[in-house]
């Protein structure tokens with residue numbers, strides 16, 4: 001083992017050489033140095049605002065649903081490590097990938113039968129788009145190669161995903177001139193429980209109908225738009241999209257990378273609407289936050305369409321496709337989730353968030369407070385001062401990462417009631433000071 005780098009030197013090297021998400025070079029913010037993590041706590045290498053331990057309110061961007069350093073996931077990783085951490089997937093196969101794919105087919109909506117294992121969420125969206133375009137190409141309709149989505153979405157940072165992120169509010173405005181031009185519907189009206197707006201449903205139907213000849217697919221995040229603005233909408237609009245797509249020969253893609261594995265209160269958010277997509281992406285919580293892995297699932301119709309075309313293969317194959325280590329941990333994580341009453345845990349956390357965040361509604365500058373599943377959001381009426389908000393949360397002993405006008409949390413499912421209450425105090429403090 002190399003000698004430890006002391007925290008001050010580590011920060012200096014980080015600043016000099018290491019890019020961080022959506023950051024400049026050299027970095028402007030001082031990142032906290034995490035030394036280790038266990039359960040729902042991050043242990044810092046040096047104290048920050050009097051804290052050396054922070055309760056994680058972010059689940060490392062929706063992924064660490066079982067918390068950190070989980071004995072079952074550690075064991076799965078160690079066991080696989082002793083066999084092999086990786087072998088190529090071209091011409092070879094192995095139990096972790098086969099087991100995981102089979103498990104995913106079992107737990108996702110019935111028509112989804114085939115699984116492409118990708119190395120990140122963004123890549124799984126690229127694969128989903130490629131599947132849809134190639135399906136129509138194989139069917140002799142190559143003009144069907146555009147995508148329709150609604151505003152306010154987020155689908156990742158590589159090229160095709162960027163083209164369906166919100167064209168204004170998102171992080172990719174910069175590239176609007178270079179990206180494929182997609183068809184955008186208005187953002188879905190707010191509110192999971194809101195009465196569906198008939199005018200909006202008509203808007204969706206009309207847009208699908210009028211672009212049907214050039215549309216390969218509609219792609220949306222079902223029920224919760226995450227990084228695009230943490231907005232919730234009625235599941236009824238997913239049924240509208242399903243019907244419109246069926247009527248006009250357009251494929252439907254659900255990006256469940258953030259919503260999958262119970263976060264919204266259903267195992268997959270599609271379950272709120274009782275509809276199933278033709279193609280579905282999962283990622284983030286797939287490995288319980290241990291390793292990068294995502295999957296694109298599709299129906300037999302899509303797979304057979306692609307495989308009977310003039311180029312009868314799906315031309316995609318990442319070097320680390322089906323990585324055994326990640327697949328083994330993913331299997332263990334899915335089993336761990338389904339082996340407990342996860343619905344009850346998500347409900348419990350949701351109830352705690354509702355209780356603890358109610359106070360934020362009265363804070364000046366707060367526009368809205370909303371909770372769905374184990375997601376709690378405080379929306380401000382102004383851009384959050386990220387440094388001030390983060391500092392306020394750290395003082396409360398909690399890690400949060402606010403953005404735009406949002407202070408939000410999606411805690412690990414193993415977060416105890418006291419820690420949920422602490423996270424809520426931190427969100428309220430961050431909303432006040434940010």
Ligand SMILES: *Cc1c(COP(=O)(O)O)cnc(C)c1O
Pocket residue numbers: 120121122123125154155156157221226227255256257258259283284294
């Ligand atoms: C995070 C996210 C992605 C991108 O996943 P990466 O693993 O970061 O590439 C895509 N879609 C949604 C809905 C996401 O939340």
